[in-house]
Amino acid sequence: MRTTLNLSDALATEAKARAAAEGLTFTSFIEEALREHLAKHPSPAPSEPLPTFGDPRTSRFLVNIDDRDALWDALEETSTR
Numbered sequence: 001m002r003t004t005l006n007l008s009d010a011l012a013t014e015a016k017a018r019a020a021a022e023g024l025t026f027t028s029f030i031e032e033a034l035r036e037h038l039a040k041h042p043s044p045a046p047s048e049p050l051p052t053f054g055d056p057r058t059s060r061f062l063v064n065i066d067d068r069d070a071l072w073d074a075l076e077e078t079s080t081r
Contacts, residue, residue: 005030 007015019029 015029015033016026019026022029024032
């Protein structure tokens with residue numbers, strides 16, 4: 001899967017340098033780090049679904065958290081108020 005990550009410049013630079021030193025690509029280094037973290041920290045028990053707010057009759061909700069772009073738009077709109 002292709003995805004975009006927003007990393008600080010310092011973190012990305014350090015990770016790229018470490019990957020190169022270990023003979024890995026940046027992608028494989030990140031994958032390995034994620035696998036190690038997930039193995040050390042198992043998923044918590046399933047939780048209740050997140051609440052939604054809005055009008056279910058019209059299917060209009062304030063933010064659809066499954067829509068990353070809409071979520072970012074809402075966060076940016078809120079921060080400019």
